[in-house]
Amino acid sequence: MIIDLERFTATEKPFWDELERLLKRVENDPACRLGVEGAARFHYLYQRASAGLARLDGLAAPLEFRRYLESLVARAYGEIHSTRDNAHRLVPRTWLLESFPQTFRRHIRQFQLAVLITIVGAIFGAAILMVAPEEKGMLLPFDHLHGSPTERVAKEEQEAGKRLAGHKATFSSSLMTHNTQVSIACMATGMTWGVGTIILLFYNGVILGAVVLDYLAAGQGIFLAGWLLPHGVIEIPAILIAGQAGLVLATTLIGKGSGLTLVARMRKVWADLTTLIGGVGLMLVWAGIVEAFFSQYHEPVLPYSVKIAFGVVELCLLVLFLGRSGRGGKVAKRG
Amino acid sequence: MAEQTTTLQIRTPEGIRFSLLLAGPTSRLLALLVDFSCITVATTTISTVLRLFALISQDIFMALTILSGFVISIGYGIGCEWYWQGQTVGKRLLHLRVMDEQGLKLQFSQVVIRNLLRIVDSLPALYLVGGIASLTSRKCQRLGDLAAGTIVIRTPKVQLPDLEQLGTEKFNSLAAYPHLVARLRQKVSREEGAIALRALIRREELDPAARLELFRELAALFRSQVAFPGEAVDGVSDERYVRNVVELLFEQRGRQS
Numbered sequence: 001m002i003i004d005l006e007r008f009t010a011t012e013k014p015f016w017d018e019l020e021r022l023l024k025r026v027e028n029d030p031a032c033r034l035g036v037e038g039a040a041r042f043h044y045l046y047q048r049a050s051a052g053l054a055r056l057d058g059l060a061a062p063l064e065f066r067r068y069l070e071s072l073v074a075r076a077y078g079e080i081h082s083t084r085d086n087a088h089r090l091v092p093r094t095w096l097l098e099s100f101p102q103t104f105r106r107h108i109r110q111f112q113l114a115v116l117i118t119i120v121g122a123i124f125g126a127a128i129l130m131v132a133p134e135e136k137g138m139l140l141p142f143d144h145l146h147g148s149p150t151e152r153v154a155k156e157e158q159e160a161g162k163r164l165a166g167h168k169a170t171f172s173s174s175l176m177t178h179n180t181q182v183s184i185a186c187m188a189t190g191m192t193w194g195v196g197t198i199i200l201l202f203y204n205g206v207i208l209g210a211v212v213l214d215y216l217a218a219g220q221g222i223f224l225a226g227w228l229l230p231h232g233v234i235e236i237p238a239i240l241i242a243g244q245a246g247l248v249l250a251t252t253l254i255g256k257g258s259g260l261t262l263v264a265r266m267r268k269v270w271a272d273l274t275t276l277i278g279g280v281g282l283m284l285v286w287a288g289i290v291e292a293f294f295s296q297y298h299e300p301v302l303p304y305s306v307k308i309a310f311g312v313v314e315l316c317l318l319v320l321f322l323g324r325s326g327r328g329g330k331v332a333k334r335g
Numbered sequence: 336m337a338e339q340t341t342t343l344q345i346r347t348p349e350g351i352r353f354s355l356l357l358a359g360p361t362s363r364l365l366a367l368l369v370d371f372s373c374i375t376v377a378t379t380t381i382s383t384v385l386r387l388f389a390l391i392s393q394d395i396f397m398a399l400t401i402l403s404g405f406v407i408s409i410g411y412g413i414g415c416e417w418y419w420q421g422q423t424v425g426k427r428l429l430h431l432r433v434m435d436e437q438g439l440k441l442q443f444s445q446v447v448i449r450n451l452l453r454i455v456d457s458l459p460a461l462y463l464v465g466g467i468a469s470l471t472s473r474k475c476q477r478l479g480d481l482a483a484g485t486i487v488i489r490t491p492k493v494q495l496p497d498l499e500q501l502g503t504e505k506f507n508s509l510a511a512y513p514h515l516v517a518r519l520r521q522k523v524s525r526e527e528g529a530i531a532l533r534a535l536i537r538r539e540e541l542d543p544a545a546r547l548e549l550f551r552e553l554a555a556l557f558r559s560q561v562a563f564p565g566e567a568v569d570g571v572s573d574e575r576y577v578r579n580v581v582e583l584l585f586e587q588r589g590r591q592s
Contacts, residue, residue, distance in 0.1 A: 170398045
């Protein structure tokens with residue numbers, strides 16, 4: 001109970017003020033480096049403030065004193081004990097060529113599960129369309145897919161890519177933003193123990209299966225390949241990787257058999273989730289450009305063989321990239 | 336439902352405990368509204384500037400508007416919270432800050448995850464999921480916070496109390512009775528002493544009537560615990576009496592002698 005607050009404050013205040021100044025400096029400039037001496041002084045001031053706080057512990061010092069010292073100690077604690085990622089040190093090339101594919105491979109099981117869910121959805125969609133073709137309008141949310149594939153092919157070949165003339169950039173940016181939103185939703189709904197992610201992947205598969213069956217049944221397989229492959233071989237894997245991220249989140253949330261707390265489990269996957277969704281974003285930018293500026297041109301403007309070959313080459317490169325890139329390099333940092 | 340707490344206790348490796356004040360859903364909602372306004376203003380401003388591109392191509396203007404709107408809506412929270420270390424414009428105004436739930440600084444991936452998961456928190460509309468989650472979780476966390484291991488704390492401006500308010504340089508008529516002072520120290524509890532000290536430090540903030548009433552009650556309490564002789568207390572106002580008591584309680588014995 002007996003503490004001479006006036007004397008205590010008079011002695012300690014210069015140190016608290018110095019700590020406050022240092023804190024303001026490091027907080028206002030994240031790139032600030034204190035140097036060895038500065039860091040040692042900072043640590044000393046932190047310890048001194050902590051000791052002051054400990055002195056007040058159990059004593060009848062007024063709340064304001066405690067709050068003031070707690071706020072100083074809390075801020076200094078955060079600065080001293082944190083190792084913050086330095087965004088300025090992010091090397092895009094290393095991140096793209098090493099971190100992203102390594103992270104993808106580290107969670108390959110979740111990717112395989114995402115593929116499986118999509119395939120099941122695709123089979124379901126195809127089956128529904130086969131059994132009840134009149135439900136096409138309900139299955140496919142896009143107006144241009146509701147009509148007959150043969151009529152659409154004839155119409156688009158006749159238009160020779162003029163349909164989007166003057167709107168290609170707008171169309172491309174709409175695709176990028178829409179697909180990125182779907183991907184983010186696919187990852188974020190992993191927080192519902194994976195239920196949301198599974199539903200989105202399944203629904204994506206349903207649409208894909210129904211479209212593929214619709215065009216194959218109408219004998220428009222070549223058009224379909226020429227139309228879908230150039231952008232689809234990037235766009236569909238991107239959505240699958242977003243689903244992979246969602247399933248990683250769900251697996252971590254469930255945490256079966258890990259023996260770790262939720263926070264500890266989550267800490268292990270933060271960096272991986274960010275890397276995966278960042279990679280997905282990049283893939284969707286590319287897919288959006290290809291879809292607007294390449295996929296919409298059909299024969300006679302662009303031979304289907306060229307479009308299919310382009311798509312196959314892209315797919316091979318993507319498989320090579322995700323499967324081989326970054327092997328033997330430094331393993332990307334986790335969590 | 337987990338029992339909700341208003342403070343989060345952190346124990347440092349040095350064994351020091353400190354607490355962080357958790358932000359409630361109301362202040363967070365207000366900060367969110369401010370942030371929405373900022374996003375709307377930024378999107379509208381950029382769209383107006385981009386209109387210049389319409390002179391070249393309407394298509395490019397539309398594309399850039401769509402892209403900038405998307406980047407701002409997704410990137411605003413991430414950019415602000417990373418650059419301002421857990422704060423957005425709304426959080427700065429409301430004195431809130433996002434922190435790691437272990438009291439550490441935010442990692443970039445934490446900032447990204449908590450912001451991307453807004454999409455789930457905002458379901459089905461008006462942040463219903465996030466609102467329910469933060470009302471029911473122990474640390475007022477929405478789903479994005481739970482995934483990213485973050486909390487939102489209140490950071491009111493805390494100033495060191497002004498001890499000159501105690502007026503300890505003035506004559507203390509009670510100090511002439513050391514045996515009664517010793518009894519006073521024995522009788523007055525730590526909490527009572529702290530309340531009296533706090534009342535003195537904050538007395539200038541009080542309404543005059545409330546100030547009179549508060550010090551009347553405190554003086555009555557201390558008088559009931561130890562009775563000083565009449566010559567020591569005659570003509571001493573309630574506030575002066577409390578000041579004298581607090582000075583005696585919080586001074587070191589050595590200094591008095």
